[in-house]
Amino acid sequence: MKGLRTMRKQIIGCLCLLLVLVSCSPREPDEDIIQNPDDTAEDELSIIPGYQLSSENYKIILPYEPSAARGVIVNQVANRMDIDEMEEGLRRLSLPEFDPEDYYFEEGQYLSSDEVYDWLGRDLTKDQLEATIKNEEEAAKKANMTFNEERRRKELKLGLNPSLASPDGKKKDEQIKAHRENPRYISHILEQNYLTKNDDQLADLSGVSIAIALKSVYRFQVETDEGKLHGPYYEDISEKEMLKQGKEAAQTILERLREKESLTDVPIMITLYKEEKQEHPVPGNYIAKTVVPAQDMLIDEWESINEKNVLFPSSEASKDHSADEDLFNAFAEEIADFFPNYVGVIGQGFYIDDDLREISMLIPMDFEGSGEITGFTQYLYGRVQDIYENTDYAIEVKIESGNEIESIIYREAGDEEFNVHILH
Secondary structure (H helix, E strand, O other): OOOHHHHHHHHHHHHHHHHHHHOOOOOOOOEEEEEOOOOOOOOEEEEEOOOOOOOOOOEEOEOOOOOOOOOHHHHHOOOHHHHHHHHHHHHHHHOOOOOOOOOEEEEOOOOOHHHHHHHHOEOOOHHHHHHHHHHHHHHHHHOOOOOOHHHHHHHHOOOOEOOOOOOHHHOHHHHHHHHHHOOOOEEEEEEEEEEEEOOOOEEEEEEEEEEEEEOOEEEEEEEOOOOOEEEEEEEEOOHHHHHHHHHHHHHHHHHHHHOOHHHOOOOEEEEEEEOOOOOOOOOOEEEEEEEEOOOOOOOOOOEEOOEEEEEEOOHHHHHHOHHHHHHHHHHHHHHHHHOOOOOOOEEEEEEEOOEEEEEEEEEEOOOOOHHHHHHHHHHHHHHHHHHOOOOOOEEEEEEEEOOEEEEEEEEOOOOOOOEEEEOO
16 A cells, blocks of 8 residues: 555646646746766756646656666565655655755765665674685686775675674574674665756755665574575564664764765755564654754764654554544444445554644455446545544545555645545
């Protein structure tokens, strides 16, 4: 189930594209801008679109530049829900630091895939380092290749996760103990860039946002001498330990970013993201952030972030947000009373400072035809308006059949009226 913000932005984006094609209303003209992010390539003429979807959406310079570390997040973050929340949440947290009125968004261009993978690796013990250098040097000699020992030593020491010494004999219990005492804390490093236009129509890098994804549960396997794999095993990581490891990594990451010429003189926001366990139906959340002024090399202080995503229905919702769950249950019961093939509603609430800001609900159904879809959507449209009439947070209801979205009912935060779209 995708989050509320993802689907709502897709809807709004499609509607705005339609308006671009058919509307004659006035708008800002598209702007030309010269983009040269690494100062080595030839100048590239780009376009800043005249339309901005909302005050909380950044304009994106076209042609769109994919991240230099494209694809790493999919390979490192196990829960798809976390991937969406991490990317969207970092943009949201960037809004107060890099105002969309003045800044343009670009995916990260300064951390390559190889670099991110190196940083996500484990540090090596002294014996592991020497053994690796020896093996690689011998292999290079056999292949008649040059071997830069100094550079390779530096590369092998880039891992931000703790080293893991392999116990002699690879005894299963000893390996399990070693993993539990030295979990992999960091699973991803996400970069986003924020650009401004100077008087010469050049795109200047004016801010960088970094998210460090931290595991709440470490999943691992061990292999014995016979080549047999055991596991998976799980080790819970406390938020206290997670914060400690994340803050230490953040300082190292800041120092490495400042070594890059393009990043020495820009403010850098660094955030810590707490991942949910792999199979969890709702994503994790951001837990801390800091903003480092241009040229500064040290992180001064951290600001706690009180956000969370809550599953409805759940014991957490019943315990901590009973009034919100009562409304959710009332809505679910209204559906169950009239539709025998209804199988349940799954809800996701997003809270900031324990205040519900938005809730999304997914209703899987089996339909016989388009008429039934229309009738069901009309029924839900009336029920959601009645039950959520006196609320002011954003709401989205998605009706799904066969893994396809059939219709959507949504209301933006603060609005009185709901919108409805039947897609099939």
